[in-house]
Amino acid sequence: MTDKTIHKTIIIGSGPAGLTAAIYAARANLNPIVFEGNQPGGQLTITTDVENYPGFPDGVLGPDMMDLFRKQAQRFGAECFYKYVSKVDFSSSPFKVYVQDEEYLAESVIVSTGASARMLGLKAEKELMGYGVSTCATCDGYFFKDKEIIVVGGGDSAMEEASFLTKFASKVTLIHRREEFRASKIMIDRVLDNPKIEIIKNAVVTDIFGSQKDGVSGVLLKDTIDGKERNFDCEGVFYGIGHKPNTGQFKGIIDLDDQGYIITNPGSTLTNVAGIFACGDVQDSHYRQAITAAGSGCMAAIDAEKYLEDL
Numbered sequence: 037m038t039d040k041t042i043h044k045t046i047i048i049g050s051g052p053a054g055l056t057a058a059i060y061a062a063r064a065n066l067n068p069i070v071f072e073g074n075q076p077g078g079q080l081t082i083t084t085d086v087e088n089y090p091g092f093p094d095g096v097l098g099p100d101m102m103d104l105f106r107k108q109a110q111r112f113g114a115e116c117f118y119k120y121v122s123k124v125d126f127s128s129s130p131f132k133v134y135v136q137d138e139e140y141l142a143e144s145v146i147v148s149t150g151a152s153a154r155m156l157g158l159k160a161e162k163e164l165m166g167y168g169v170s171t172c173a174t175c176d177g178y179f180f181k182d183k184e185i186i187v188v189g190g191g192d193s194a195m196e197e198a199s200f201l202t203k204f205a206s207k208v209t210l211i212h213r214r215e216e217f218r219a220s221k222i223m224i225d226r227v228l229d230n231p232k233i234e235i236i237k238n239a240v241v242t243d244i245f246g247s248q249k250d251g252v253s254g255v256l257l258k259d260t261i262d263g264k265e266r267n268f269d270c271e272g273v274f275y276g277i278g279h280k281p282n283t284g285q286f287k288g289i290i291d292l293d294d295q296g297y298i299i300t301n302p303g304s305t306l307t308n309v310a311g312i313f314a315c316g317d318v319q320d321s322h323y324r325q326a327i328t329a330a331g332s333g334c335m336a337a338i339d340a341e342k343y344l345e346d347l
């Protein structure tokens with residue numbers, strides 16, 4: 037199916053970046069359509085309290101905040117669709133955006149597809165994901181009531197997940213691959229102060245034991261200093277090892293850096309293809325905050341508006 041309309045702006049992705057772009061683009065009469073992807077609202081829909089977004093002095097639940105973003109965009113006429121963009125063709129204008137075999141045309145495209153949880157790449161994780169292995173403490177923590185679990189990682193996400201999971205688990209062991217943590221001091225201190233959390237440093241998980249029927253029973257830990265391996269009993273495994281950008285559809289089409297993040301001109305959201313803009317975590321491996329994503333979403337809409345004006 038081809039929708040013959042040439043849209044002024046198509047926004048791909050619906051986290052803080054995409055929906056802020058939608059608010060600004062809608063208010064600039066660009067009549068944006070938003071393809072929300074497989075996780076409408078983005079990563080904030082799998083977090084609990086957001087305490088650092090200005091304007092919410094008492095905090096706000098991530099999913100609630102994204103509902104507010106979407107409502108605000110729709111109030112100004114943005115149209116949001118629960119559709120996943122599988123392919124794009126940016127070789128000439130109007131640009132083509134595909135949802136399976138549906139083709140959509142646009143004079144400008146804002147890419148805000150965000151990032152996804154990184155995996156360890158173990159064979160067992162594929163089989164046991166959802167059966168004791170999880171990348172989302174907020175989503176799955178409740179299932180680990182009074183159980184002993186591990187959290188892998190040494191950044192802010194791992195610290196946050198470990199602290200959060202102590203609400204349910206009887207014991208949380210944080211496994212980190214080296215001596216120093218990447219996380220901020222305040223997050224590390226919270227973990228160190230929590231009597232339910234133990235820390236194992238200089239270790240990596242090299243296998244996970246269990247079955248879909250009975251869940252996780254333990255992991256194989258490898259010491260990164262002496263290389264020795266040992267079994268470690270646990271009933272749940274949470275990954276907090278960062279994220280990778282969702283740019284599979286854009287490989288070879290717009291310039292990406294060596295980690296797969298979209299390259300934008302410094303201080304703007306312009307990509308190497310005129311008329312294609314990128315905002316949020318898909319082009320930011322450094323700040324990765326809701327507020328910075330929202331800020332860059334605003335920039336993308338303004339950049340797109342200026343581009344369309346100049347056409």
Ligand code: NAP
Pocket residue numbers: 154155156188189190191192193194196213214217218219240276277278279322323324
């Ligand atoms: P991150 O900062 O990239 O940390 C990832 C952690 O996972 C690192 O400790 C890393 O180890 C480890 N890791 C990566 N790949 C691994 C592997 N294959 N095996 C074992 N360990 C592995 O990611 P993040 O913690 O998700 O944080 C991302 C951004 O969001 C950061 O800017 C962070 O400050 C922010 N954030 C903030 C908050 C908050 O303030 N409330 C909460 C969550 C996230 P190495 O250290 O050895 O590289």
